[in-house]
Amino acid sequence: MTLYALRRLAVALPILVAVTFCVFALVDLAPGDPAAAIAGENPTPERINEIRVMLGLDEPLLTRYVSWFTAAVQADLGSSLANGQSVTEVIGDRLPVTISLVFVAMLITLVVGLAAGMLAALRHGRPTDRVITALASGAIALPPFWVALVLVLLFSVNLGWFPSIGYEPLSAGLWPWLSHLLLPAIALSLLPMAEVTMQFRQALATVLKLDYITNAEARGLSRPRVLGKHAAKNAAVPVTTVFAYRFAQVLGGTVAIESVFDLPGIGRLAVNSVLSRDIPVLLGLVALTTLIVLVINLLVDISYGYFNPKVRT
Incomplete structure (x- = not known):
């Protein structure tokens, strides 16, 4: 039974990586710029670019995903863009x-x-x-x-x-x-x-x-x-x-x-x-x-x- 469970677990882990990467890529392709939304009304291009660098949005998609997934494995899901609160805490309050x-x-x-x-x-x-x-x-x-x-x-x-x-x-x-x-x-x-x-x-x-x-x-x-x-x-x-x-x-x-x-x-x-x-x-x-x-x-x-x-x- 233990060997059977380990085989099923080995199949589940790649699925987790594949699903999260697909969603990560789809979010990246979605219209709109999160940096512009955070910058508020009538932001300057310099301010938008500054926020993009701060969020790491200027880096390649794969690099950003690897950084996010590595942190997520350690229960660090980053901070909410809306209020700066830890994502883990935000989800934990609602879960x-x-x-x-x-x-x-x-x-x-x-x-x-x-x-x-x-x-x-x-x-x-x-x-x-x-x-x-x-x-x-x-x-x-x-x-x-x-x-x-x-x-x-x-x-x-x-x-x-x-x-x-x-x-x-x-x-x-x-x-x-x-x-x-x-x-x-x-x-x-x-x-x-x-x-x-x-x-x-x-x-x-x-x-x-x-x-x-x-x-x-x-x-x-x-x-x-x-x-x-x-x-x-x-x-x-x-x-x-x-x-x-x-x-x-x-x-x-x-x-x-x-x-x-x-x-x-x-x-x-x-x-x-x-x-x-x-x-x-x-x-x-x-x-x-x-x-x-x-x-x-x-x-x-x-x-x-x-x-x-x-x-x-």
Whole structure:
């Protein structure tokens, strides 16, 4: 298992370099001059050139990237062009909000998706299965941004059950923290939850028809044990694939959802950094999100070795 994990890690590192370099190059090719934006109104060419030299923008692209990546490996992402604050501190202040949101969203995805998928598989071909399948198919077609607006209108404006904007840290209490995250998490989780339901339903229904499941039940094993120890484990491989793919989508979806619910996370920070051309913050966010997605994919790849030992070889 250790050797398998090291092989997957060796594949992940070049991806991190490639993604960050591509974004670095695209930002460099984007219209507009960060030095001119920092210089203020009606700057002189000398002042713009001075700022360019100070920021290192006069150096070749590859030289700037190597310098940035070398510093980033040491957790030095530079300083924000907007306020001069350390990029690491700027992101660190916003990161707990987004981590909390993504955690709650993916928890809802797994709990509800696996439960609904198992129920549909156990009632395969029956009305319960058809209802769950229809609901999951409909949920896939709903845009998270639209779902967020409907949830705010229904549960915040009309019923007043949940706050419509803002965020409370976990230190303020479990319910204040959860009440601010529940609606945005539901909006984010609807699509991946529907896909987990569909994938688990199909995989589990197929596994339950295999001979070894019939033999296990014939040997007197209880239905819950057969489901938990044998069937669900073998049906989990496609679910983990969907989970990894949709995790990246949920993380990217925080940009829109955090704007709707006024959550001070890295999604809103990314929008602000693009509008203000705060390149160090933008590059720091790209590096961080890429690293998070790669770590999740690595953990999912390792989990394949647990669910199916054949992939370790």
